[in-house]
Amino acid sequence: MRRDVFQAIADPTRREILNMIAHKSLNVNSVAGNFLVSRTAIYKHMKILSECGLVVIKQQGRERYCEARLKKLSQVSNWVEQYRQVWEARFDSLDEYLKQVTAKRKRPAKRKFKKIKV
Amino acid sequence: METEVANKKNKHVTILSDREVVMSRVFDAPRALIFKMYTDPKHITQFLGPKKYINVVDKMDVRVGGIWRFIQRDDKGKEFAFNGIYKEIDAPKRLAYTFEFEGMPGHILLETLTFEETKGKTTLTANVLFQNIEDRDGMLNSGMESGATESWDRLAELLERVKNN
Numbered sequence: 001m002r003r004d005v006f007q008a009i010a011d012p013t014r015r016e017i018l019n020m021i022a023h024k025s026l027n028v029n030s031v032a033g034n035f036l037v038s039r040t041a042i043y044k045h046m047k048i049l050s051e052c053g054l055v056v057i058k059q060q061g062r063e064r065y066c067e068a069r070l071k072k073l074s075q076v077s078n079w080v081e082q083y084r085q086v087w088e089a090r091f092d093s094l095d096e097y098l099k100q101v102t103a104k105r106k107r108p109a110k111r112k113f114k115k116i117k118v
Numbered sequence: 119m120e121t122e123v124a125n126k127k128n129k130h131v132t133i134l135s136d137r138e139v140v141m142s143r144v145f146d147a148p149r150a151l152i153f154k155m156y157t158d159p160k161h162i163t164q165f166l167g168p169k170k171y172i173n174v175v176d177k178m179d180v181r182v183g184g185i186w187r188f189i190q191r192d193d194k195g196k197e198f199a200f201n202g203i204y205k206e207i208d209a210p211k212r213l214a215y216t217f218e219f220e221g222m223p224g225h226i227l228l229e230t231l232t233f234e235e236t237k238g239k240t241t242l243t244a245n246v247l248f249q250n251i252e253d254r255d256g257m258l259n260s261g262m263e264s265g266a267t268e269s270w271d272r273l274a275e276l277l278e279r280v281k282n283n
Contacts, residue, residue: 006137080139083246084131087141089168091242094155097165098147101155 005072006079008052013037014045018054018068025067028057142243149233149240153210156231162188171198182207186215206230 009015013035020031032042046066049055056067132140145152155161157180163173171190176199178186187201199220205228206214214230230245 080131083139084141087244087246090166090244091141091143091145093165093169094152094242095143095145097155097161098145098152101151101161102147 003048003051003053005052005054005075008049008054009073009076011045011048013042014049017042017045017049017066018070021055021066021068022070025058025065028064028066031066137248138245140243140245142241145240145242146238147240148238149235150210152240152242153213153233156213157207157209166190177201180204180207202226 009018016035017031020026020034028043028046029039031046032039035042046055046057050057050066053072054069056069058065058067155165159175159178162178163175166173166188168190171192174189174191176187176189178184178188180186182204184204185201186204187199190198190200201218201220202216204213204215206212210233212230212232214228217227217229218225225248228247230247232243232245234241234243
């Protein structure tokens with residue numbers, strides 16, 4: 001299985017976990033306690049998140065805490081940005097062409113020279 | 119309930135899932151005209167791709183299952199080719215086709231354009247679905263599931279934070 005940031009955020013439960021720990025790191029058990037699915041399932045998601053580099057699990061005494069590492073999410077913004085730029089350029093160029101075409105339609109061909117009466 | 123990523127130009131970008139991005143813009147023209155531009159080789163060469171390239175339509179068989187292939191040529195004669203298959207043609211409302219850059223074969227996108235007209239103005243929405251085979255696993259359990267879209271909303275906030283850091 002791939003282990004990258006896209007794989008990490010592909011699953012709604014994993015996104016939820018990230019949202020939960022984005023502002024402060026939480027005890028692994030209390031994260032799991034927030035979900036209806038089994039603890040095993042949540043641990044599995046956390047393992048994937050940490051393999052993808054978005055979560056670090058730290059042992060503190062007898063407790064394990066998970067901490068978010070959100071920097072990697074910028075890969076997602078970059079990905080979005082890439083397509084945004086492509087489409088901005090396409091839209092700009094379509095807009096320009098539309099203006100040319102509609103301008104021609106509205107204005108009937110002008111005579112190049114005025115007739116001058118002699 | 120999609121994720122909106124604000125950007126400086128204040129234009130619309132939406133993340134629908136980890137494989138799908140949506141962008142839209144309003145154009146001051148009826149949709150029939152814009153649709154025609156996308157489906158007529160005479161028009162499409164005039165606005166497709168960056169200005170420094172000459173666009174050539176190699177194939178453009180506008181019917182479902184039909185193949186298109188465009189070539190962009192720069193002033194040194196270097197060529198970039200793109201191809202795809204028309205998947206959906208519903209004039210003047212919807213047009214869907216696959217998109218593949220021949221320089222990066224196998225990375226196939228599905229682009230769906232929808233044209234909505236109000237009072238002579240058209241909102242053109244481009245939905246880009248990334249669908250290469252290695253990423254299919256990710257696609258299957260992406261935001262398509264019910265109730266999954268809400269968490270995309272909050273992901274947008276996280277993305278903004280990352281950007282501002």
